[in-house]
Amino acid sequence: MNSNSNTLQDLFLEELEDMYDAEHRITKALPKLIEAATCNELKAGLEKHLRETEGQITKLESVFRVFDEEPSAAKCEAIVGILAEGDTIVKKNKKTPAINAAIISAAQKVEDYEIASYGCLKAWANILGKNEAVRLIDEILEQEKKADHTLNALSSSKNQEALEEVEPGALRR
Secondary structure, three states: OOOOOOOHHHHHHHHHHHHHHHHHHHHHHHHHHHHHOOOHHHHHHHHHHHHHHHHHHHHHHHHHHHOOOOOOOOOOHHHHHHHHHHHHHHHHHOOOOOHHHHHHHHHHHHHHHHHHHHHHHHHHHHHOOOHHHHHHHHHHHHHHHHHHHHHHHHHHHHHHHHHHOOOOOOOOO
C-alpha cells in the first residue's frame, strides 16, 4: 500500500492493514490475559473472544478480497502501545486482589480502540459502495461491542472484589 493516502479507498486499505495487524497481535496477547485471570467467568469471556478474534482475521481477509487486494498487515502502533500498557498493568498486579480488574481495564482499552476503528472502516466501506465489506465489518464491530459489554458487566463485580480484598487498615490510594 502506498504510504501517501490520496483517496478514501487508499485510506480505507491502510486502516484495514492496520487492523489486520492489530487482530494478529491481539490473538497473541489474549492467552497471556487468560492465563493471568483468576476469575473463571473472565477467563471464559476472554477465551470466547480469542476464538472470535481468530474468525475476525478471516473476515478481514475477505474484506481485502472485496477490494481485490491480498491481505497484508501494516504495524498498528496504537495497538502495540495499548497492549504494552496492558502487559505492564497486568504484570504489576499479578497475584494481587486487583488482577482481574487490571485485566478488564487492559481488555476494555483494546475493545474501545477496535470499536472506533471498525466504526470508521464500516462508514468508509459504505461510502465506497462495498456492501459485502460493510456486512463483514459490521459483524466484527458487533462482536467487539458485545465483548466490551461483557467486560463492562464484569468490571463492577471485579472492581468491588479488588476493593474488598484490601487488608483492613491498609492505606488506599
